[in-house]
Amino acid sequence: MTTPPLHARPRPVPLSRRLTPMLFVLPALLLTVVVIAFPLAYTLYQSFTNWVITSPNPPKFIGLANYIELLSDRRALQSLGRTVLITVFSVGLQMVLGVMMALVMNKHFFGRGLFRTLALFPVVATPVAISLIFVTMMNPQSGVLNHFLQGAGLGPLQWIYSEKSVLPSLILVDTWQWTPFVMLIALAGLATLPNEPYEAAMLDGATPWQTFWSITLPMLMPSLFVALLFRAIDTLKLFDTIYAMTQGGPGTASETVNLYLYTLSFNYFRMGYASSMVIALLAIVLGVTLVLIRARKLAEKNA
Amino acid sequence: MVRFALPVLGLSLALVTGAQAQSFNWKAQSGKSITVSVVKSPWSDILQDKLPEFEKLSGIQVSLSVLPEQQARQKLAIDFASGGRTVDVFDSSLTVEKTRFSQAGWYEPLNKYMVAGKIDPSYSFSDFFTSARNAVKTKDGTIIGFPWKADVQVLYYRKDLFAQAGLKAPTSLAELEAAAAKLNVPGKMYGYAARGLKNANAYTFTFPLQAFKGRWVDGSGDATVNNAQAIKALDWYAGMLKKYAPPSVVSYNWSEVLGLFQQDQLAMFNDGIGFAVQVEDKASSKVAGKVGYAVLPGKLAPATFNALAISSRAANKDAAFLFIQWATNKAFDKYLVENGVTSPRQSSWQLATNKPLDTIPWAKTYFDALKVAKPAFPDVAPIQEMRDIVGIAIVQALQGSNSKTALDQAQKDFQTALTNAKQ
Numbered sequence: 001m002t003t004p005p006l007h008a009r010p011r012p013v014p015l016s017r018r019l020t021p022m023l024f025v026l027p028a029l030l031l032t033v034v035v036i037a038f039p040l041a042y043t044l045y046q047s048f049t050n051w052v053i054t055s056p057n058p059p060k061f062i063g064l065a066n067y068i069e070l071l072s073d074r075r076a077l078q079s080l081g082r083t084v085l086i087t088v089f090s091v092g093l094q095m096v097l098g099v100m101m102a103l104v105m106n107k108h109f110f111g112r113g114l115f116r117t118l119a120l121f122p123v124v125a126t127p128v129a130i131s132l133i134f135v136t137m138m139n140p141q142s143g144v145l146n147h148f149l150q151g152a153g154l155g156p157l158q159w160i161y162s163e164k165s166v167l168p169s170l171i172l173v174d175t176w177q178w179t180p181f182v183m184l185i186a187l188a189g190l191a192t193l194p195n196e197p198y199e200a201a202m203l204d205g206a207t208p209w210q211t212f213w214s215i216t217l218p219m220l221m222p223s224l225f226v227a228l229l230f231r232a233i234d235t236l237k238l239f240d241t242i243y244a245m246t247q248g249g250p251g252t253a254s255e256t257v258n259l260y261l262y263t264l265s266f267n268y269f270r271m272g273y274a275s276s277m278v279i280a281l282l283a284i285v286l287g288v289t290l291v292l293i294r295a296r297k298l299a300e301k302n303a
Numbered sequence: 304m305v306r307f308a309l310p311v312l313g314l315s316l317a318l319v320t321g322a323q324a325q326s327f328n329w330k331a332q333s334g335k336s337i338t339v340s341v342v343k344s345p346w347s348d349i350l351q352d353k354l355p356e357f358e359k360l361s362g363i364q365v366s367l368s369v370l371p372e373q374q375a376r377q378k379l380a381i382d383f384a385s386g387g388r389t390v391d392v393f394d395s396s397l398t399v400e401k402t403r404f405s406q407a408g409w410y411e412p413l414n415k416y417m418v419a420g421k422i423d424p425s426y427s428f429s430d431f432f433t434s435a436r437n438a439v440k441t442k443d444g445t446i447i448g449f450p451w452k453a454d455v456q457v458l459y460y461r462k463d464l465f466a467q468a469g470l471k472a473p474t475s476l477a478e479l480e481a482a483a484a485k486l487n488v489p490g491k492m493y494g495y496a497a498r499g500l501k502n503a504n505a506y507t508f509t510f511p512l513q514a515f516k517g518r519w520v521d522g523s524g525d526a527t528v529n530n531a532q533a534i535k536a537l538d539w540y541a542g543m544l545k546k547y548a549p550p551s552v553v554s555y556n557w558s559e560v561l562g563l564f565q566q567d568q569l570a571m572f573n574d575g576i577g578f579a580v581q582v583e584d585k586a587s588s589k590v591a592g593k594v595g596y597a598v599l600p601g602k603l604a605p606a607t608f609n610a611l612a613i614s615s616r617a618a619n620k621d622a623a624f625l626f627i628q629w630a631t632n633k634a635f636d637k638y639l640v641e642n643g644v645t646s647p648r649q650s651s652w653q654l655a656t657n658k659p660l661d662t663i664p665w666a667k668t669y670f671d672a673l674k675v676a677k678p679a680f681p682d683v684a685p686i687q688e689m690r691d692i693v694g695i696a697i698v699q700a701l702q703g704s705n706s707k708t709a710l711d712q713a714q715k716d717f718q719t720a721l722t723n724a725k726q
Binding site: 052053054055056139140141158160161162163246247248249250251252263266267268269270 | 377406407550551553554684694699723
């Protein structure tokens with residue numbers, strides 16, 4: 001006589017039950033495909049064609065020709081250089097100044113609530129409104145900034161009206177607008193820090209600088225990475241401020257990838273070529289994001 | 304004075320259109336409806352006001368879409384390219400769109416409509432200035448729209464300052480520069496200014512370019528923006544702006560130049576005559592009544608034109624054709640002129656017989672300029688690219704680069720754009 005096995009093989013789950021969970025995921029999946037994957041795939045397809053909106057001929061498949069042109073397009077490469085430059089300097093400044101502001105605002109002093117609220121004003125104002133204010137302030141003849149400079153005995157600057165000073169001026173405006181955002185995230189991070197390490201540090205007689213460098217900053221890192229990621233992605237895509245203030249000028253001195261892209265597609269109507277640039281930009285933004293996330297993970301591991 | 308004359312003219316317009324109604328069947332398409340897309344301007348405001356008159360006259364329903372220039376252009380191109388039929392009639396800037404849109408086949412050719420029964424006998428196409436008639440024709444003689452605006456560049460100058468300094472309206476580049484030098488007091492009164500902003504500057508640069516006998520392209524359609532004449536023209540233009548214009552001129556579009564002039568800080572500038580209405584507007588201009596208008600030295604008048612065109616995909620072309628006739632006929636055109644819109648019909652400018660026109664200070668200059676007008680830009684597809692490319696070279700020259708170096712690069716880029724456009 002054979003005894004039945006102790007552990008019977010589980011009965012196979014019927015197909016209908018295995019499919020049920022999929023059914024619940026399907027709407028979300030479909031939405032993702034329609035909203036994200038399809039436009040992306042379509043843009044990718046377009047980037048392999050020579051489609052010009054006003055051309056009488058139908059778009060032709062031209063393989064990698066657009067991407068090859070992109071590599072030798074001086075204007076495209078220069079605009080990429082400017083985009084990177086603005087991102088690095090603007091975000092760098094914002095991180096340093098934002099953390100400094102957060103440390104100040106984290107102290108208890110009279111009117112702190114008011115100052116915190118006022119500091120957030122640039123973040124909530126629309127970029128175009130801010131741009132218009134700065135255009136007025138940076139006017140070389142009538143602008144208030146030159147008035148101050150001259151009052152301090154410094155020569156007048158041309159601000160956004162000279163090839164040399166236009167990028168620093170734009171970085172200044174972007175930094176002015178977004179530093180409070182970094183401050184806000186850093187403040188939230190500071191609020192979550194435990195007290196014990198500080199008490200220990202005090203007992204050990206650490207200087208404020210040592211405390212900041214060895215305790216606050218490392219513990220704040222996860223929050224700061226979030227701020228860095230948001231700001232880096234946002235600045236790479238920066239458009240409104242530059243368009244409203246300089247339209248990429250003087251000449252092309254402040255033309256970033258986004259501005260060139262806009263000109264290519266809506267002034268020159270070169271949709272195929274513009275699509276190849278969209279894909280390239282997407283790859284860059286994605287690349288930067290992945291590198292930042294990876295860096296964060298590494299930092300966490302080492303911590 | 305002009306405003307006082309309006310009710311009278313409005314009445315006469317009603318009488319004229321009433322008379323036309325008797326000789327021509329405006330009701331032929333009654334009950335149809337069309338969509339008209341126009342760019343926001345003083346002209347579109349008048350059109351909007353007068354629209355009920357057309358609807359009553361023809362029985363055609365018109366839905367009017369008014370958008371800013373850039374948006375209107377983008378919407379049209381995308382609509383046409385995607386095979387849309389949402390627009391029947393559109394306002395077309397011939398300077399920018401003519402070649403591109405005709406290549407794409409987006410204009411309905413009008414020649415076959417201009418026959419008895421379809422066109423009002425009193426319409427008179429030949430009444431348009433020759434330059435305007437040429438502007439609406441493609442190289443093979445196809446008429447792609449009816450002109451409604453002809454803008455010519457003229458010299459705006461301060462009559463009062465010129466009289467004080469014992470100067471006359473300049474008739475040569477040398478005289479223009481001498482006057483600029485004499486009147487220039489940096490920080491207070493600038494001697495001369497023009498657009499410096501990339502793309503926009505290409506339009507006002509056309510004046511020195513034509514003055515030095517330069518051309519954008521040669522007879523076979525190849526770029527010629529770095530030949531000796533063009534280099535001389537850029538040397539002159541950048542030199543004048545560096546010496547006599549405000550330091551931020553590199554970012555000036557027409558609005559900044561105009562603002563400076565209206566604020567009594569500029570002695571001379573060249574730009575389209577369309578801005579004269581704003582210069583003479585006492586509410587916004589400190590210099591109203593003090594301004595002289597002259598045909599540019601060398602009897603030059605770079606011009607741009609706009610036309611009302613019918614989309615080749617329009618659902619109701621006959622109704623659309625009735626509309627563009629009505630919106631560009633003699634009576635309507637004269638009404639526009641009275642309201643400061645620069646119109647391309649000769650009959651609207653019969654100065655000797657038309658008292659009210661004598662009250663418009665710039666009317667005679669405009670009339671004289673239109674007689675010698677030449678298109679500001681060539682008939683090539685990549686006009687926007689060209690304006691950017693040359694605009695960048697102008698900016699570089701303004702910022703201290705050598706004109707030849709800047710234009711050599713522009714020549715290369717423009718030729719590439721021309722080659723690309725031929726594919």
